[in-house]
Amino acid sequence: MARIGVDVGGTNTDLVLECTKGVFYHKVPTTLKNQSIGVVDGVQGICRMAGIAPSEVDTIVHGTTTATNITIEHNGAECGMITTEGFRDILHIGRHKRPYNFSLHFDVPWQSQPLVKRRNRVSVAERILPPTGEIATPLDEQAVRTACALFKKRGINSVVIGFMFAFLNDAHERRAKDIVLEEMPGAYITLSSEVAKVMREYERFSTAAMNSYVGPKTAFYLRDLDSRLREAGVTSKLRIMQSNGGVSTVDACAKRPIRILMSGPAGGVIGGASEGAMAGEANIITVDIGGTSADISTIPAGAVKIMNPRDTYVSGHPVLTPMIDLVTIGAGGGSVAFIDEAGAFHVGPRSAGSEPGPACYGRGGTEPTVTDAQIVLGRLDPDMALGGDLKLDASLSWKAIEDKIARPMGMTVKEAALGIIRIINNNMALAIRSNSVARGVDPREFSIMPFGGAGPLHGVALAEAMACKDVIVPVAPGITAAVGLLKTDLQYEHTEAVIVELKTASDADFARINAAVTTLHDRVQAELDSDGIARDAQSITVIAECRYHGQGFELRATMPEDPVTASNVQVIVDSFHDQHQQDYGYSYRKAEVELITLRAIGSAAVRRIEIPMIARTDGSSIDRALMFVRPTTFDDGRTLETPRYDRTKLFAGDRVPGPALLHQHNATTLVPPGYVAETLDYGNTRIRQIGA
Known part of the structure; x- marks a missing residue:
């Protein structure tokens, strides 16, 4: 039985294969025009290395940046939106939050780069009322058909349907979907109640819009990859890494690509946590430095953290989907060094990527990058890159830094190269502080774990900047994110809005809670069943998302094992108080606690990749x-x-x-x-x- 983990980055595609013959690692350039080409080439290459046929591969787990790149490059689908009359501009208004309180010149992404243009947002008559979800105004079905005619005229084939209070009653959204499919067969449709069945209309609508924005291209990529793998003789299951650290199927991720917006970086965090355990270190700060970006995450006591929903923004847009807590900045081996119009020296966030790549690649790039600086300083040997498979030209690195940085700033080439390294290290140190010190974590109690192709060149400098106790370098640093893909479980999540004040809850309220738990349990179980997971291998956990009465955001709390009743509801309340105390340093034990959302998390454990131990030293030199x-x-x-x-x-x-x-x-x-x-x-x- 053979398994492959494939992590696609902005510059390289990393692979790891585990089979009866051992563990093999491979790295190939990312094919930016169509990432699936590079993935298939890499899979075939690593199978040749291991001496097995592609048909012998049982499972491929894939971490992809496809959906993420769409949001960064703003090249998603042209979307149409059907929403409740009077609420057409929710996606524009947002929450009236200022991204930078004291700046007169700041960008508001949801206005400057809208996921759905205003002219493509159509409102229709319908109204559902809280708190019961009763229908006050029936859906105007003819208005939905008229909206479809407009979308077809404009060539729009990706549709968002978001109605007020659909999280309480999704009947109108489901009927609108049926109509759209009648009028626009084959359209890519997202219902807000399917991707974020939770309170808060702006965040719910934004999540649905993001799903339709990245959906068509992401779905095409995933299904194209699946098809190309089969053409190459790979008949195995293809699994996709999700933002929450679990894996899912191609079909599930094609329907809800918002689940994989942080797919690529998530594998690195999982792999880093596992590498920490192998080294006997529970407190780890992972720094995954590739060719394009650096992904940073703090893992206290070996526990991978899930980000608070209030912080889950992607390219400036709120997306209500569980994500591993990490920070991503434009700092990698391909980060370009330049002097701006005012004469200031910068490195990144722009990257040379793999095409043309750093100047030393000899592919036409003329701008100096971090990789070029490492070569000039002698920290990378041009004849040893990828074990000699990638030949680099040191003279091109020297010329790029001399022409673009050293001569204009009146310094030597080595001084300029050192400046590039110091700036990029400082940028990463600031990002590490935002994910550690700024959250009450003391880096002196943590080990820095640098990985990615460029990571171990920066590890000691970052440890010094953060006063970390030491540096742990993984077994295969450039492949760690791919290794992490083979150390994670299948995972699905579903939510149900149940708004109840727990202190004064009635028997009817408890009945609503328990009915929602049953619904969620059945929904998650059905997904695991369809994935071929035996019932005895399934694990389903339901958690409560609660807040103090009137508070802005929720925290997760533990549910009792038995159905919720007046005698055990205090389990939820006490758990919420404890979590609030842990996160914020205080709690109000006598205050009213509201249950807002129930979340079911279904998982199935998979066999972990086993890294073999190496021989002990014999005392030789x-x-x-x-x-x-x-x-x-x-x-x-x-x-x-x-x-x-x-x-x-x-x-x-x-x-x-x-x-x-x-x-x-x-x-x-x-x-x-x-x-x-x-x-x-x-x-x-x-x-x-x-x-x-």
């Missing part, structure tokens, strides 16, 4: 792994003769003193002077100051 010695420039400006070691030839317990570079196919690890790198049991590495 680490010279067995020595490759060659070359000059390298470090952050303090010193250029030292620095040995290069083959990381795969080091044994558990081997200690490599800095300065040194540890080479492997998918990444290079920098060990500065004054530090020592110790190889751990699984081939992972701990870097700490000598004497620490």
Whole structure:
């Protein structure tokens, strides 16, 4: 039985394969015009490496940035929206929040880059009333048909249907969907009650709009990939990584692509948490640095955090879907260094990507990047990139930095290259602080875990900037996100709005809560059943999302194991108080607590990839792994003769003193002077100051 994890980044596509012959790693360039081409090439390549046929692969788990890239590049589908009369402009008005309170010049993404243009938002007569969901005004079905005629005239084939209080009664949305399918067969349709059956009309409408905006292209990509894999002889199940850290099916993600907006980075966080456990470290700050971006997440006590719904924004638009708590910034090996009109020195967020890529790639790129700076400083060896598979031209790196940075700023090329590295490291350190210190986490109690193709070159500098205790480098840093894909479970989530004041709840209220729990349980179970998961392998948990009366946002609370009654409702209330105390440092134990939403999470455990332990050191010299010695420039400006070691030839317990570079196919690890790198049991590495 063979399994493959595939993570597609902005520059490279990373793969890991586990089979009876062992664990294999592979990296190929991302094909930006159609990512599925690179994925299929990578799958075929790694199967050849392992000596197996593609037909022997049982499961492929895929982390993709397709949906994310659509939101970043603003090239989603032209959408039409049908909404309640009088509420056409909710997507424009939003919450009247100022993104930057004291700025007179700021962008409001939901207005400057609307998911649905105003001329394509059509209101129709209908009205459902809270709190029971009774119908006050029937749906004007002819108005829905008229809206469809307008959409067809404008060539629109992606439709959002969002009605007021549809989370209490979705009858009008479902009827409108039937009409749209009659008038526009084959249209991509999103109901707000299907993707976010929760309170708050703006966030619900925005979530539905985002789903239709990214839906057609994402669905095409996923189904095209599935088809290409089958043409290549791969008959396995294709699973997609979701933003919440679980995996799902192609069909489920094609219908609800908002579930995979953070698909790519999520695999890295899962992989980082697992690598931390392998190294015996529970407190980890992961820094996944690829060619285009850096994804940062704080994992306290080994627990991956889910972001509060109030913070789940994608490209400035609120999206009510569970996401792993992480920060993404434009900082990667391909980040471009430039001087702006005022003479200021910047690095990123723009990236050279894989085409044309950094100047050293020799593909026509002329702008200096972080990768070019690493080459100029001798931290990357041009003849050793991807184990020698990718030939780089150091002279092009030197020329790009000299022409674009050094000469205009009156400095040497090495000074300019060091400046590029210091700026990008500072940018990442600020992002790490926003995800740790700003949330009450003390980095001194954490290990930095750098991965991604560029990560281990920056690990020690980031640890110094954050005063972290040490650096843990994973077994295969450039493939860690792909490895994480084979360490996660199948997972589905559904919600049901049930608004009840728990302290004064009646028997009828408890009956509503318990009926909603049953509905959610059956809905999640049906998805797991359709995925072929045996009942005894299914795990379904229902949680309550509560708030203090009138509070703006909810927190998750534990539900009692038995049906909710007056005798056990205090379990929910106490759990909410405890969570509020943990998150905010205070709670009001006597205040009224409102239940707002019930959420069911269904999962099925899958077999985890098993990384084999390596041999213990026999006491022999680490010279067995020595490759060659070359000059390298470090952050303090010193250029030292620095040995290069083959990381795969080091044994558990081997200690490599800095300065040194540890080479492997998918990444290079920098060990500065004054530090020592110790190889751990699984081939992972701990870097700490000598004497620490």
